[in-house]
Amino acid sequence: MTKLTFFDRPAIAWAIAAVWLAYLVAIPIGYMTVDSLTDNGLTLAAYAEFFEDPKLRTAMRNSLSVAAGVAVLSVLVGAPLAFGVARTQMHGRTLVSAAMIVCLVSPDFLLAMAYIALAGPNAGYFNQAIRTVFDLKMESGPLNIFTLWGLVLTALPHGVSYVFLALVPALRNVDPALEEASRVQGAGPLETIRDVTLPLMRPALLSGALLAFSGSLAMYGPPHMLRLNVLTISIRESLIRLDFKAASAASMILILMSLAALVLYRHSTRQAERFRTVGGKSFSERSGAEGRVAAAFTVLGIVYVLAVLVVPYGGMTVISLMKSVGMGFSAGNWSFDNYRAVFSDPAVRNAATLSVSLAASTATLVTVMGFLVAYVVIRMKLRGRWLLDYMSIIPLAVPGTALAIALAVVYLNPPLNALGLYGGFGILFVAYVTRFITFGVRTSQSSLIQLSPEFEEASRVGGAGGLKTVALITLPMMRQALVYAWLLVFVLALPELSASIILKGIHTQTLSTVLLDIWNGNGGLAQACAFGMTMFASVGILLLTAAAIAKRATGGLRIGT
């Protein structure tokens, strides 16, 4: 007799997943919701104060404008690049794909730091060059990074990476027969893209745009460095004033803005079958466009890589080698002292150990639990599965700063203060798992949606139990997606800042909080650049290692190439 397991008992599986998600998501978010609505009784006073405060209203408008701008521009830049890599013989496909991963891994505030050095209105190297070349009689500008457009520019590479990484696998997995059928019917290439490819890409496109939108709403580092008034900054300022009511109300408004985007996304992709592109039938790989089309995409790819990687990180490398930033490019102003200072700093070493441990632990738990939740939602036909689906996606709408405040309050008060997590590794781990659980669940869900159940049904018909079917059929077919989920969460967790900045303790400084501290005067610009470049290089090495491990595990992991 086959032993019954998690996969054979839908009700128990549902309950386990629900308790786990409730602990991670419902308790902190529920607590914050109640906190924002109560003050010796039910009241909307915190919200009234929010809307009466012109500074907070401006912050809300700014957050929304920046997030919308980043989402739209990410699609406009990311979609063509994804198409070029997936569907053409453009040169540098590996380079562009690697650049996307690197941009995603790199903390957004590194780019902010670099762009301040390049496009600072007074002393930015670009501005100085433009003023000199065009003999402009102006002391300042013409570029100014300390604006909302500057913030959009700084956040754009992350958004573009989200769109790109969502689109490339989807573009590859479209059965060529669908597009060939369109061409046979007389449609041109552009019409085929418009009428066949783009509609099939809608979930991936919206998913990427949604991630770009919510990521921009949630970002903390760049607006902090550019000194711009957005909601995440207001939330932290409220916390510094220890005004938890104001912080909770601002957080809830930020969450509602993100949730609105999520609802829109869910509405647009509600019929999963319409987007199923992988079935039991195999298809041959397409060769991809060549010639002028490929050349145009090559140019686009090179310009993009130059703008988001080579120039900013090249600039940071130069600054990191300066003894004195104020002495500029003068002779004798060069040394490795800033790197020596970084490597000899025990706080940096401790932060590196902590961040790697946190990221690896988070990635592992998120991948495992993400698969289990996704399996319950997609494969088990239960009435309450929508609840798990919504709970797992809610963290995407919760900025790290808001989540951190909720967790701080929850774990500072009875009964959960008994766990003693506040101020240590534990609370950061809970925050990270909560922040990234969506990626684990959604990656597994996307893979399960594309994987026709007929494979598993065949196994069941053959007499295999739930666990055996999952172990021998489902997991091997999802191997690439699971490894991708682990890597994605690892690389996103490694530079996490927005929750860490609030939950860090004296012994739990992460790489990002230490770097931000160095920028904030605890070392200075040149040392921050040295640290940033060290982090950048270390992450690159880790990525290569992870890719090599993944290649051995999967027999060839492909991320975009």
Added chain:
Amino acid sequence: MDKKPRIRLLATAWIGALIAVAPASAQQKLTIYSAYENSQIAPLTKAFEAKNPGVSIDHFRQPGEELLATIELELRARSPKADVVGVNDASIAYLQRRHDAFEPYVAKDVEKARAELRSPQNVFTPAFVNLYLIHYNTRRISEADVPKSWADLLDPKWKNQIAMADPSSSQSVQSFVWFIADHLVKVDPARFGWDYFKRMGANGVHLESSHGTIRDLTVSGERPIGINLLANAQTAKNRGEPTSNIWPREGVPGELSAFGLLRAAKNKDLGKKWLDFIISPEGQGLMPASLGGAPVRNDVAYKYPDGSSLEQVKIIPVDSAFISENKRTQARKFHDAVGK
């Protein structure tokens, strides 16, 4: 290779990494929370560790207002982790009033500090005097052109050229806000008061969370003029940066930076040794090269980074009690005036 040993090896390495994250506890450890940069406090901590073999110092730094929030949250959670706190005297007064956070202690030699700088209840030990000044980039602004007074900063020619600290994050800037809005307004109401900050806002003043960042912006030339603290002008000079400073003719606000021993300190004896050390001739002698401020003892020789002597600078002692009680209101008025 068999997979199991490899998995065990990976698991061991992972657990090892997690253990390494946990703080070591074999040495006697003094935990200091302060608003001072690691590189600034390092000469003091190293000298202290050299005098006390077997003792190591764990230093945790945040901009002042953020540090106060951290300490308050820890006090609320009844798990303060610091032994000693180093901030300005207004912040110490604030924490003492709200949480009775500090244990009085009479440091050895504290009577050598100038009388007006000592704590009447001995809740802190004075460390150095920090003054506001105009810090500027000498490669961007010539000596002839440099603003000579606080009022000069309102000149439109300095539009988008000036940076100062934001009271949302910085504690010390409260001293400057008090000086302009509550002190100088009595001397010259036409130029000073809250309207001064309104005009600064219109002149594009850039607000930063920390004075260290302002120093770096001045050094790089991105904001060639910084309303900064003496400590940062000194640090820039120590690093050989192309900067100098002006003592504005209206005078400068002077605040006291101090250390206090938390009541809940786990290492009180070490904390007391630290307080003894910072007021000692050795500790005071290190102040200009470390925290960058003027010593509080008259028997320790000192000159400002631009070569001026103590007598040449008109110092206005700030009203720490007023600042401590009104900092939230002052910050709100400041933001309303600046429009940011």
